Amino acid sequence: MKKILLVFILILCSKYVFGQVSGNFNVGGDIDKFYPVTFADGGWNNNTPTNLILSRANIHLDSTWKGSLMASFTYHVTGWGHGSQFIDADIKPSRGSISNFIAGWRDATEQGACNCIIIWLRGGGTTYYYKSNYAVNPTVYDGVQNALPYNEDNGPAHSYKTTVDPYATTTGTFQNRNAYFNGNVGIGTINPLNKLDVNGTIHSKEVKVDLNGWSDFVFKKEYNLPTLEEVEKHITEKGHLENIPSQEEVLKNGINLGEMNSKLLQKIEELTLYIIKQNKKISSQENKIEELEKEKTVLKSLSERLLKIEEQLK
Numbered sequence: 001m002k003k004i005l006l007v008f009i010l011i012l013c014s015k016y017v018f019g020q021v022s023g024n025f026n027v028g029g030d031i032d033k034f035y036p037v038t039f040a041d042g043g044w045n046n047n048t049p050t051n052l053i054l055s056r057a058n059i060h061l062d063s064t065w066k067g068s069l070m071a072s073f074t075y076h077v078t079g080w081g082h083g084s085q086f087i088d089a090d091i092k093p094s095r096g097s098i099s100n101f102i103a104g105w106r107d108a109t110e111q112g113a114c115n116c117i118i119i120w121l122r123g124g125g126t127t128y129y130y131k132s133n134y135a136v137n138p139t140v141y142d143g144v145q146n147a148l149p150y151n152e153d154n155g156p157a158h159s160y161k162t163t164v165d166p167y168a169t170t171t172g173t174f175q176n177r178n179a180y181f182n183g184n185v186g187i188g189t190i191n192p193l194n195k196l197d198v199n200g201t202i203h204s205k206e207v208k209v210d211l212n213g214w215s216d217f218v219f220k221k222e223y224n225l226p227t228l229e230e231v232e233k234h235i236t237e238k239g240h241l242e243n244i245p246s247q248e249e250v251l252k253n254g255i256n257l258g259e260m261n262s263k264l265l266q267k268i269e270e271l272t273l274y275i276i277k278q279n280k281k282i283s284s285q286e287n288k289i290e291e292l293e294k295e296k297t298v299l300k301s302l303s304e305r306l307l308k309i310e311e312q313l314k
Contacts, residue, residue, distance in 0.1 A: 031124025042134020112153020
């Protein structure tokens with residue numbers, strides 16, 4: 001009776017436990033090329049994502065100091081628009097003479113039904129170990145085990161890569177969808193006090209800042225433009241421009257990029273008005289000088305005529 005009960009429990013539990021699938025494979029071809037390897041989405045028909053781990057923990061595997069790899073992929077392919085498709089990758093740094101073993105990845109089912117993704121892996125007789133919650137059936141297209149290129153069903157053909165795609169760098173977590181954080185995020189700091197705190201340099205192609213207003217009010221008729229004498233007095237007394245934070249304030253509190261750009265634009269627009277005013281004054285003075293020059297010419301002509309008349313009267 002106990003044996004029957006134990007067998008029943010094992011059968012019952014097996015319905016709810018996913019088996020682990022593991023193994024290894026080798027990618028041939030050239031060491032400086034990355035070849036397409038397909039991995040099935042074993043969880044596609046089970047309404048769960050597939051979790052794939054790729055590894056070569058021994059840095060001396062295949063040759064001395066060749067390099068190590070630890071990477072995990074979680075994915076669900078589209079398969080003609082199945083929905084909820086994604087590929088998340090987490091790649092750890094490699095050690096050894098080779099820094100990159102992965103050059104990129106792709107969902108290969110936009111127009112087909114292979115239920116697989118492609119991962120480009122370095123060749124040259126490199127061994128990879130894998131472990132997954134479902135059967136992933138790695139298939140290597142290195143021109144030796146299977147011919148190149150690999151052709152997607154109703155889609156493009158894929159051959160080897162010679163460079164690493166920008167998103168597939170040596171380390172980091174990568175995903176092809178938006179990320180949302182309810183709390184604060186810190187980079188280089190463990191105690192972020194704002195939505196994003198970065199202790200270091202931010203390199204960006206573009207920064208967009210939302211503002212509540214802009215500085216074009218300077219050009220409105222009712223704007224009271226300070227005189228240059230007032231500007232000079234403020235600089236003499238305070239050591240900085242009006243409405244611009246002092247050096248002490250900046251060193252203590254930093255600056256708000258949007259607010260500072262608006263204030264700097266205000267000063268540029270005020271400076272523009274000063275230049276326009278000065279230009280009008282200079283133009284007026286030039287006109288007066290031109291009139292005086294004309295008068296001077298007339299007076300000189302009259303003077304010369306008077307001298308001639310005087311000579312004639314002598």
